[in-house]
Amino acid sequence: MGATIVEKIFSRKCGSDIRAGEVVMTPIDGAMIHDITGPLAIQKFHEMGGEHVFDPKRVIMLFDHQIPADSLEAAKIHQYMRTFAAEQGIHNYDINEGVCHQVVLEKGRAAPGEIMVGADSHTCMYGAVGAFATGIGSTDMGFALKFGALYFKVPETIRVEVSGRFQKCVGAKDLILAIAADIGADGATYQAIEFTGKTIEKLDMAGRMTCCNMAIEMGAKAGIVPPDKVTWEYMKGRRKMKPFDLASDDDATFAEKRTYNVADLEPQVAVPHNVDQGVPVSKVAGTHIDQVFIGSCTNGRYEDLKEAAEVLGKKKFHAGTRVLIIPASRDEYLKALENGLVERFVKAGALVEAPCCGPCMGGSFGLLAPGEVCLSTSNRNFKGRQGSTEAFVYLCSAATAAASAMKGEITDPREV
Incomplete structure (x- = not known):
């Protein structure tokens, strides 16, 4: 029996054949915290007896929600996180780079086949480069910061296949809003949404990011686009890694398959x-x-x-x-x-x-x-x-x- 791209990613990380529905303790490749959820995650890390994060090089810190500090409380939070970063040897992008999810991808901090977690629900955007990426709570993040691993229930996958050519002034945002309206706010709860089809293949990385970003708006655990030429071209200069094949098998078991044609899609x-x-x-x-x-x-x-x-x-x-x-x-x-x-x-x-x-x-x-x-x-x-x-x-x-x-x-x- 074939496997989905999500099952393959978890199998690679765990070193054994992993299937949807299984609960596994899995190593992570990166953990992202920002100025809203980061402070509580750091507190939980200390409450769990954490002294040193699992790997400073794989912890991503930056401030983007309240910058420059718009209140005394925000300034104190920034100061608290800066101190933690300095003590732990974590590179802090601070207020200098922009919105966390965009920065993670631009800096090559997420890559095909990796498992990424972030203390923010839209972490699923990293799926645009073929990573399994998901948002977690601050308590889970505290655990991840300490141990570099986390329990996951491997999600089933909804395969979304998109065909057709967009009209002028219609694009990825219109597509994902239409898909969300079709699937519903909780129609993909704790599932992964795999975006495939000729239309997705022709989308640039910006459009893929838009689609994966909003997977959470349907309750999905992750959104993911199988890595292809567009992906590997984007990764050039961001990560030193050789391209490899990573896609769902034709005989993989999907929770559901949905098809869309954008030819007649309106804004x-x-x-x-x-x-x-x-x-x-x-x-x-x-x-x-x-x-x-x-x-x-x-x-x-x-x-x-x-x-x-x-x-x-x-x-x-x-x-x-x-x-x-x-x-x-x-x-x-x-x-x-x-x-x-x-x-x-x-x-x-x-x-x-x-x-x-x-x-x-x-x-x-x-x-x-x-x-x-x-x-x-x-x-x-x-x-x-x-x-x-x-x-x-x-x-x-x-x-x-x-x-x-x-x-x-x-x-x-x-x-x-």
């Missing part, structure tokens, strides 16, 4: 207050918006910013709409800067901020007042996610966000 918008409430943009076109946020680990890459700039052209954003644009990392910011996108956005009326999570998690800046509406390229639109519990957040692609920001209302980017 999608997830309406408040759940990610799985995705509808074609035509269903909500004309809805007034107070703020547009283009950024986050889901859609803050150069490719997203370029897409927004192409829709914008030489026009300006609507005078009554606040537009916040936040690149996902310093590297992505520099690409946008060097190619004139930052200047273009600023002249159009946007605020372009330094790389960070920004309003995505609702704890720093760019918050919404009661009754306000935000159209966001981020990954969650839960009640209170970006400020007031009486505000409303819609999710969309960078193209839809830019088109809507120009008109001050939700707009189909194909019409701009």
